[in-house]
């Protein structure tokens with residue numbers, strides 16, 4: 475019983491310990507509060523921004539960038555994964571490019587995105603799209619190869635052509651992989667958008683963080699990151715995790 | 728009625744050498760005539776190429792040598808639309824309901840008529856009325872096989888290929904399904920090629936039993952089964968003629984099973 479309680483409470487205990495350590499460190503001169511701020515200062519700022527609604531347009535800006543890029547990247551990744559699957563020669567030809575896309579630290583493309591597409595919406599959407607596209611493409615390509623051979627053969631014997639197979643066999647089987655790719659990429663999508671905002675933006679959570687840095691206001695940085703993290707967790711818990719459970723209800727191994 | 732529907736001439740299937748392994752011959756020198764409307768059982772030790780043979784007849788795979796014709800048309804890795812195939816493994820779409828699974832071939836073939844009604848009728852005939860809305864994983868193995876059977880019969884294929892379809896079922900369910908299969912076969916005048924490693928099952932169901940050799944699979948011997956029809960697979964095992972036939976065919980099969988076992992031991996122990 476005590477163990478169960480401890481288990482349920484442990485995440486909160488960890489957070490509380492970290493906050494205490496942070497507070498203690500700034501209090502006893504181990505860290506400089508000018509650069510690290512203090513828990514209650516950040517908490518007050520978060521409350522103030524929430525109460526006044528100051529943070530809302532910034533959250534909305536980042537949210538729109540991520541949302542657009544997320545949808546574009548998922549759709550494009552699915553389309554290309556299917557194209558590669560049905561045209562293996564093309565896939566072979568493009569393989570080095572895919573490897574490069576996957577291995578390269580994609581955040582370094584942020585400066586190019588800002589240079590090419592400006593400091594408005596477009597550059598962020600482009601980078602988020604690229605990140606989500608890559609993850610979806612890789613995850614779905616691997617997934618499509620694992621679709622049960624017998625199921626495909628059976629459908630073909632029953633008269634399924636390529637478009638029937640795509641619609642009734644590959645797409646439903648792929649959905650599980652797409653959703654799991656979405657769960658993996660949501661955090662990276664926010665990272666991409668925020669990094670892009672750091673480099674050039676007029677609003678957004680990344681802009682808040684950048685503003686906090688240039689004005690040496692660490693509480694701004696912390697509060698900005700707090701909102702980003704909360705949104706990612708909320709999206710995962712409220713949308714993606716239930717979606718994954720729902721989509722794989724028939725998967726009983 | 729006794730026209731040859733499926734003809735195999737000197738058919739071989741070889742898998743090319745790969746990674747140090749030499750060319751592997753799964754089956755060779757297979758010459759076989761299967762009459763329209765007949766029920767042919769193919770028996771042989773596991774790994775002798777029974778599934779390979781069915782895949783080639785279905786057009787899912789192509790022979791490396793020789794020729795397969797169905798209704799005088801050459802099959803070479805091209806799927807025909809009058810063939811049904813019941814796989815050993817479960818092949819239902821797990822994300823579709825039982826009803827949708829049975830309707831699917833009608834959708835794929837753009838067949839006219841009320842798909843929902845036709846599918847429900849077939850589900851009722853295999854004893855699954857009331858389970859239309861279930862998903863495959865909610866059914867037992869025997870029920871899933873019935874769904875697969877309904878999904879195969881629903882589009883009326885002329886030829887039925889069956890790859891150890893009942894091997895995963897318990898004995899009672901299995902005997903029930905064997906009887907049902909015989910009923911369906913007699914009512915619908917199909918040509919059945921039934922692969923099994925179970926000799927009793929082969930004799931109980933078929934008109935002809937083809938015994939294959941251990942790897943590489945060749946036709947070792949063919950037997951006619953002249954037991955009366957309609958048959959009941961539960962009773963027929965006690966028929967004297969059944970026992971004689973079983974003894975005779977087992978004589979041919981035993982050697983191959985032993986050879987196959989020795990081959991596998993060789994593979995394992997180098």
Ligand SMILES: Nc1ncnc2c1ncn2[C@@H]1O[C@H](COP(=O)(O)OP(=O)(O)O)[C@@H](O)[C@H]1O
Pocket residue numbers: 742751752753771772773774775776777778779780942
């Ligand atoms: N794609 C493949 N590549 C290489 N060998 C294969 C392949 N498919 C089947 N085989 C081999 O061909 C032989 C016959 O297989 P199969 O037809 O499945 O046998 P059975 O159905 O009689 O058990 C087996 O030894 C198997 O390992």
Ligand SMILES: [Mg+2]
Pocket residue numbers: 777778779815890
């Ligand atoms: Mg087999």
